[in-house]
Amino acid sequence: xxxxxxxxxxxxxxxxxxxxxxxxxxxxxxxxxxxxxxxxxxxxxxxxxxxxxxxxxxxxxxxxxxxxxxxxxxxxxxxxxxxxxxxxxxxxxxxxxxxxxxxxxxxxxxxxxxxxxxxxxxxxxxxxxxxxxxxxxxxxxxxxxxxxxxxxxxxxxxxxxxxxxxxxxxxxxxxxxxxxxxxxxxxxxxxxxxxxxxxxxxxxxxxxxxxxxxxxxxxxxxxxxxxxxxxxxxxxxxx
Numbered sequence: 001x002x003x004x005x006x007x008x009x010x011x012x013x014x015x016x017x018x019x020x021x022x023x024x025x026x027x028x029x030x031x032x033x034x035x036x037x038x039x040x041x042x043x044x045x046x047x048x049x050x051x052x053x054x055x056x057x058x059x060x061x062x063x064x065x066x067x068x069x070x071x072x073x074x075x076x077x078x079x080x081x082x083x084x085x086x087x088x089x090x091x092x093x094x095x096x097x098x099x100x101x102x103x104x105x106x107x108x109x110x111x112x113x114x115x116x117x118x119x120x121x122x123x124x125x126x127x128x129x130x131x132x133x134x135x136x137x138x139x140x141x142x143x144x145x146x147x148x149x150x151x152x153x154x155x156x157x158x159x160x161x162x163x164x165x166x167x168x169x170x171x172x173x174x175x176x177x178x179x180x181x182x183x184x185x186x187x188x189x190x191x192x193x194x195x196x197x198x199x200x201x202x203x204x205x206x207x208x209x210x211x212x213x214x215x216x217x218x219x220x221x222x223x224x225x226x227x228x229x230x231x232x233x234x235x236x237x238x239x
Contacts, residue, residue, distance in 0.1 A: 003101070007094045011102025019106065028071075029107065032064035033114040040121060054203060057122050058196040059176060064114055065136060066172045066192060069143035072107050074160045077151030097233060104144045111140050124203060131208040132199065135218075139195050142222040143171065145229050152232050188213075191221035 019026045039060060043053050077100070115136045119129060146167065154160040174186060175193040187193035194214035201210040209215065 003095070004098055007098040008102040008105070011094065011099055012105045015103055015106050025072075026110075029068045029110045030114060032060070032067045033117065036060045036064065036114075036118050037121075053122060057118070058199050061115060061118060061136075061199070062175055062192050062196065063172065064118065065111055065140055065195075066143065068107055068111050069140055070147055070164065070168050070171055073104055073144050073147040074151035074154060074164055075157060076103055077148060078154055078157055078160050082156065100148055100233075104148065108137075108140050108144060112136060128202050131202050134208070135195060135198055135202070138218055138222055139191055142191060142218070142225060145222070146225040149225055149229055149232060152229075189217060191218045194218055 039056060040053070043056065047053075080099075080103075112133070116129070116133060119132060124132075147164065150160060150163045150167075154163055170190060171192055174183070175190055175196060194211070194217045198208070198211060198214050198218075202208060
């Protein structure tokens with residue numbers, strides 16, 4: 001698979017210029033952090049400390065990671081298809097894989113930055129920060145790759161919306177449902193739900209590898225979409 005850092009950097013810079021021209025996109029990316037900050041201020045004013053804030057933190061992190069990763073990747077790819085702006089990139093020898101890496105890097109970077117900022121503001125023990133960053137990166141990449149598959153398959157924004165809705169519901173809403181045995185069992189197969197479990201384990205000092213099952217589920221959500229992505233981008237053009 002062709003992969004050039006120079007090509008990825010060029011596409012990434014193009015994406016950042018688009019953000020500058022359309023600041024609304026950047027605003028949407030930081031909406032989850034703004035929501036976190038509001039909850040943070042309210043909780044601090046009411047309780048005067050952050051001891052009980054740890055119960056709310058996983059949910060806010062879920063929203064932060066899933067919001068931008070679920071909404072943007074597929075629409076970005078379809079937008080490039082419809083505008084046919086890939087012609088220049090293709091003629092310059094940039095492969096679909098390089099295009100996707102460069103196109104999604106700003107989203108992943110901003111999501112990671114806001115997630116880490118949430119952890120720092122929540123005053124977690126810094127010894128847990130490396131493990132949590134690795135966990136967030138795996139989850140973020142898995143969701144970006146998953147939604148990029150939808151962008152490859154879909155022909156227009158309407159199809160993107162139709163194909164994305166089930167994943168939006170699964171990744172953003174199902175993890176907060178735990179009122180029955182059925183919802184609990186469903187959550188046991190969802191990467192975000194297992195991420196929440198791992199966050200609690202890490203913050204309790206149990207370590208990154210405490211739950212082997214949660215790690216397995218999280219890596220399955222990363223590996224399986226990656227395999228399908230590799231197969232699809234070889235056989236289905238992005239333009």
